Amino acid sequence: MKCLNVEIKAKCNNHKRIRSLLQSLNAEFNGIDHQIDTYFRTNNGRLKLRQGNIENHLIFYQRENKKGPKQSNIILFKSDPNSNLKEILLKSLGSKIVVDKLREIYFIDNVKFHLDKVKGLGTFIEIEAIDKNGHLGTKKLLAQCNKYLRLFRITDANLISDSYSDLLLKND
DSSP states (O other): OEEEEEEEEEEOSOHHHHHHHHHHTTOEEEEEEEEEEEEEOOSSSEEEEEEOSSOEEEEEEEEOOOSSOEEEEEEEEEOOTTSSHHHHHHHHHOEEEEEEEEEEEEEETTEEEEEEEETTTEEEEEEEEEESSSSSHHHHHHHHHHHHHHHTTOOGGGBOOSOHHHHHHHHO
16 A cells, blocks of 8 residues: 655653643544564665554655655555564565564544654654545645644654664664
8 A cells, every 4th residue: 555644753751741632632542552663674765564563564665854744655565463574574685673662553534643662762752644545635744744743842853854763773
């Protein structure tokens, strides 16, 4: 499945306040997922296998590293957690890095919110405005991201340009 999204990632030391705001907006809580994202070596873009209790996907995406809302072009493949897909990818491409996180997942319409605790990095929030069928467009997705940036009072100083994998690689 291909989809377009506009997303932000930010440092967040107050998950409790964000959680309360999401609950006051009647956000749908999808659960807490312990996710292991294995990133593979690629010639372009990023390729990761997400293994979790809730989400299991092979994900290819292209996104520039910049602070604030950024567009991602994504291709998702729902994977079977009991398959040997990870072994095949490791043997053929090699591992780049592994990201271990605990993720709270919420939705309001087409906007997905993650409250993340990333091993070795700390606590973050991600906001993803998702267009699965091509009807919303980048402008609408950008407006949705900016709305929640303001509502959650996320400052420019807390915005992160890199992926968790990039941040972990910088720490090595």
